[in-house]
Amino acid sequence: MKYKxxxxxxxxxxxxQAKEIFYASFKAPTLAAEDVPVSDALGRVLAEDAASNTNLxxxxxxxxxxxxxxxxxxxxxxxxxxAYLKVAGEVKMGEEAKVQLxxxxxxxxxxxxxxxPGADAVVMLEYTQxxxxxxxxVARPAAPGENVVQPGDDIKGGQVIIPRGRRLRPQDLxxxxxxxxxxxxxxxxxxxxxxxxxxxIISADREPMPGQxxxxxxxxxxxxxxxxxxxxxxxxxxxxxxxxxxxxVEEGIARADIIAITGGSSVGTGDLTAKVIDxxxxxxxxxxxxxxxxxxxxxxxxxxxxxxxxxxxxxxxVTVSFELFIGPLIKMLSGxxxxxxxxxxxxxxxxxxxxxxxxxxAPGREDHLRVALAKKDGELWARPVLGKSGLISTLVxxxxxxxxxxxxxxxxxxxxxxxxxxx
Amino acid sequence: MKYKxxxxxxxxxxxxQAKEIFYASFKAPTLAAEDVPVSDALGRVLAEDAASNTNLxxxxxxxxxxxxxxxxxxxxxxxxxxAYLKVAGEVKMGEEAKVQLxxxxxxxxxxxxxxxPGADAVVMLEYTQxxxxxxxxVARPAAPGENVVQPGDDIKGGQVIIPRGRRLRPQDLxxxxxxxxxxxxxxxxxxxxxxxxxxxIISADREPMPGQxxxxxxxxxxxxxxxxxxxxxxxxxxxxxxxxxxxxVEEGIARADIIAITGGSSVGTGDLTAKVIDxxxxxxxxxxxxxxxxxxxxxxxxxxxxxxxxxxxxxxxVTVSFELFIGPLIKMLSGxxxxxxxxxxxxxxxxxxxxxxxxxxAPGREDHLRVALAKKDGELWARPVLGKSGLISTLVxxxxxxxxxxxxxxxxxxxxxxxxxxx
Numbered sequence: 001m002k003y004k005x006x007x008x009x010x011x012x013x014x015x016x017q018a019k020e021i022f023y024a025s026f027k028a029p030t031l032a033a034e035d036v037p038v039s040d041a042l043g044r045v046l047a048e049d050a051a052s053n054t055n056l057x058x059x060x061x062x063x064x065x066x067x068x069x070x071x072x073x074x075x076x077x078x079x080x081x082x083a084y085l086k087v088a089g090e091v092k093m094g095e096e097a098k099v100q101l102x103x104x105x106x107x108x109x110x111x112x113x114x115x116x117p118g119a120d121a122v123v124m125l126e127y128t129q130x131x132x133x134x135x136x137x138v139a140r141p142a143a144p145g146e147n148v149v150q151p152g153d154d155i156k157g158g159q160v161i162i163p164r165g166r167r168l169r170p171q172d173l174x175x176x177x178x179x180x181x182x183x184x185x186x187x188x189x190x191x192x193x194x195x196x197x198x199x200x201i202i203s204a205d206r207e208p209m210p211g212q213x214x215x216x217x218x219x220x221x222x223x224x225x226x227x228x229x230x231x232x233x234x235x236x237x238x239x240x241x242x243x244x245x246x247x248x249v250e251e252g253i254a255r256a257d258i259i260a261i262t263g264g265s266s267v268g269t270g271d272l273t274a275k276v277i278d279x280x281x282x283x284x285x286x287x288x289x290x291x292x293x294x295x296x297x298x299x300x301x302x303x304x305x306x307x308x309x310x311x312x313x314x315x316x317x318v319t320v321s322f323e324l325f326i327g328p329l330i331k332m333l334s335g336x337x338x339x340x341x342x343x344x345x346x347x348x349x350x351x352x353x354x355x356x357x358x359x360x361x362a363p364g365r366e367d368h369l370r371v372a373l374a375k376k377d378g379e380l381w382a383r384p385v386l387g388k389s390g391l392i393s394t395l396v397x398x399x400x401x402x403x404x405x406x407x408x409x410x411x412x413x414x415x416x417x418x419x420x421x422x423x
Numbered sequence: 424m425k426y427k428x429x430x431x432x433x434x435x436x437x438x439x440q441a442k443e444i445f446y447a448s449f450k451a452p453t454l455a456a457e458d459v460p461v462s463d464a465l466g467r468v469l470a471e472d473a474a475s476n477t478n479l480x481x482x483x484x485x486x487x488x489x490x491x492x493x494x495x496x497x498x499x500x501x502x503x504x505x506a507y508l509k510v511a512g513e514v515k516m517g518e519e520a521k522v523q524l525x526x527x528x529x530x531x532x533x534x535x536x537x538x539x540p541g542a543d544a545v546v547m548l549e550y551t552q553x554x555x556x557x558x559x560x561v562a563r564p565a566a567p568g569e570n571v572v573q574p575g576d577d578i579k580g581g582q583v584i585i586p587r588g589r590r591l592r593p594q595d596l597x598x599x600x601x602x603x604x605x606x607x608x609x610x611x612x613x614x615x616x617x618x619x620x621x622x623x624i625i626s627a628d629r630e631p632m633p634g635q636x637x638x639x640x641x642x643x644x645x646x647x648x649x650x651x652x653x654x655x656x657x658x659x660x661x662x663x664x665x666x667x668x669x670x671x672v673e674e675g676i677a678r679a680d681i682i683a684i685t686g687g688s689s690v691g692t693g694d695l696t697a698k699v700i701d702x703x704x705x706x707x708x709x710x711x712x713x714x715x716x717x718x719x720x721x722x723x724x725x726x727x728x729x730x731x732x733x734x735x736x737x738x739x740x741v742t743v744s745f746e747l748f749i750g751p752l753i754k755m756l757s758g759x760x761x762x763x764x765x766x767x768x769x770x771x772x773x774x775x776x777x778x779x780x781x782x783x784x785a786p787g788r789e790d791h792l793r794v795a796l797a798k799k800d801g802e803l804w805a806r807p808v809l810g811k812s813g814l815i816s817t818l819v820x821x822x823x824x825x826x827x828x829x830x831x832x833x834x835x836x837x838x839x840x841x842x843x844x845x846x
Contacts (some may be wrong), residue, residue: 094622170646171818177627199517204600225595395594
């Protein structure tokens with residue numbers, strides 16, 4: 001089923017409908033895994049369960065500076081009626097505690113030190129007093145296990161400590177190191193081919209002739225891809241000619257996981273993206289045109305099982321279409337499993353602010369409004385950064401986006417809005 | 424003025440007081456700048472204003488597919504009484520529009536195409552109809568400037584488009600490319616020396632003997648440093664001996680911007696961090712002990728103008744002290760300028776959730792409680808992940824942190840709390 005709608009000549013599908021149409025056809029592949037050192041694995045997604053083959057710790061440790069004791073030797077001890085224990089030695093940090101603790105004895109131990117055999121608790125240093133040559137006064141009872149980390153208390157041998165699909169955080173790297181894992185299998189980052197089209201586009205390092213403009217979109221798009229956890233594969237700038245663009249898209253399909261083409265997504269004479277996608281074999285173009293502003297002339301297609309996006313050439317429309325369709329797909333392909341859906345709450349950093357002027361939005365269209373934030377009288381105000389979606393400066397001067405839903409006719413000055421901050 | 428307080432023997436300073444004491448002595452340096460290609464500059468902080476030496480665009484462009492016209496030729500045009508214009512040619516994309524538009528003429532132009540001399544507006548294609556051999560019927564009037572992007576509308580020549588101190592986002596990279604800037608000066612990332620101490624600590628790739636544990640902290644800390652925008656410089660694991668630790672800290676001071684030492688921050692026999700910092704010359708230790716749990720035995724010092732932190736050896740305490748003191752300092756040294764303070768609103772991703780059980784917190788102490796989130800009956804609940812701060816697994820099993828302020832005695836089951844999600 002193909003939805004063709006551009007230039008207002010038919011009813012465009014909504015963002016939600018566009019996603020439904022796409023995901024009804026698309027089957028997400030599992031990306032290959034690669035080995036990386038744990039010290040380089042921050043933010044990568046684990047490709048297999050990490051289990052410990054050992055207890056952490058694998059010996060009982062003190063969690064305080066104090067004296068290792070038999071707890072029953074301290075029962076009933078108070079400041080006025082302390083227990084007196086014989087100091088039988090000291091456990092050195094990092095060394096095996098070899099001295100067997102006997103009834104009536106205490107052994108000096110530091111935080112993290114090994115508990116000597118026979119001891120079952122640690123009395124904190126501040127509840128003790130040296131007494132005479134070789135004794136210690138204990139002013140409080142210690143319960144069995146008090147101030148002791150038992151073997152496996154942190155991580156049990158055999159236990160999966162980090163499941164496949166977890167995006168690795170600093171503490172996860174620490175835990176992996178703690179169980180002796182210094183390299184892990186992580187999913188390859190989704191590779192996104194970036195193809196820029198337009199006779200007027202030249203490389204950013206060239207001097208434009210009249211009628212030419214430098215490439216803005218591939219830089220913006222590559223940055224968005226990196227932020228979403230993907231890796232950009234820039235395939236270059238192409239003139240509006242069918243064969244070379246098709247060849248570039250075929251290269252993208254062969255090498256990358258997702259293909260993003262900027263420019264030529266509308267229905268004008270020079271707009272070849274839809275033809276190219278349809279020329280790659282079924283299903284081809286699935287969606288052409290979405291009721292969103294800016295970004296309406298977006299194309300969502302599929303070829304050889306891979307998603308192929310045709311994005312409008314306007315920079316702001318590139319950003320909006322990316323955030324709606326490509327960013328979420330990169331996250332899905334990354335292999336990250338998020339059973340609670342927490343990654344999406346909130347999907348990005350948001351702030352509440354009051355809108356600084358009335359703004360009207362056509363009903364039946366999801367409006368993505370760029371805003372700049374400023375504090376005034378202690379309140380945060382969001383000023384719409386107006387301007388055509390072809391202007392990259394409207395994005396540069398904005399702090400974030402306010403989404404006005406399909407059915408809402410606009411915003412009233414002073415109204416509170418949720419501003420999704422740019423990352 | 425030195426605040427010495429450990430083991431509850433004096434009143435500890437609060438987090439805010441500790442920051443005041445530190446920042447009263449500390450003078451933030453400006454880090455050196457380095458040149459990077461714009462395509463590698465995502466997330467880097469711009470070290471000098473980026474100004475455009477050209478207008479963007481530097482010619483008038485059409486923002487629609489349609490006909491370039493003299494607007495006055497279309498005044499009064501309606502569907503029933505259209506204007507008829509002679510089609511004088513077509514502007515090719517990416518080429519100079521050389522044909523001079525004369526009164527009564529129209530020139531076909533595509534989105535992004537150059538406006539021909541003489542034209543001052545564009546009529547959208549859908550408001551036109553071909554008529555006869557060589558004419559076009561225009562059914563709506565075009566106002567002067569309509570559907571035209573004027574030279575400099577996006578970026579004016581001479582204008583600073585991205586100020587020094589901006590952390591570069593995807594759209595900023597796009598704008599830089601658009602004005603022909605393909606390499607930028609960015610501030611060097613703050614370098615943080617990581618020094619791990621403890622006789623019991625061994626490298627993660629070694630097999631522990633009884634009494635030994637693998638290094639967790641340097642991995643956790645390096646990840647936290649990277650997340651905050653800094654670069655970790657691992658200086659290794661040291662036994663609890665004064666001279667080698669001092670030498671490592673001196674190397675850190677010589678090479679890095681911030682020095683972080685884990686372990687040995689308490690006041691036991693083997694705890695040398697405070698002595699080492701004091702041994703480096705004034706001012707030495709500025710704060711020793713902060714009323715926060717976990718993380719109380721933290722040391723904040725200064726030597727040779729650089730911040731030297733002594734962090735407790737417990738992994739959870741490392742994370743809490745990092746987030747309170749080191750992360751914000753890295754952000755400050757990064758050179759990022761944020762006049763609205765927006766980077767701090769919210770400082771991290773947060774969600775609201777209901778706490779699943781009562782939790783009591785000692786007044787006079789800021790409590791950082793790790794929680795795991797789960798949805799129940801459509802609501803998000805936060806379950807405290809209890810356990811000693813020495814257990815890395817409590818961090819691994821948690822989704823985020825709830826901060827219980829100094830004066831609050833605890834949390835009541837069902838109460839709504841703000842959960843700061845781990846990044």
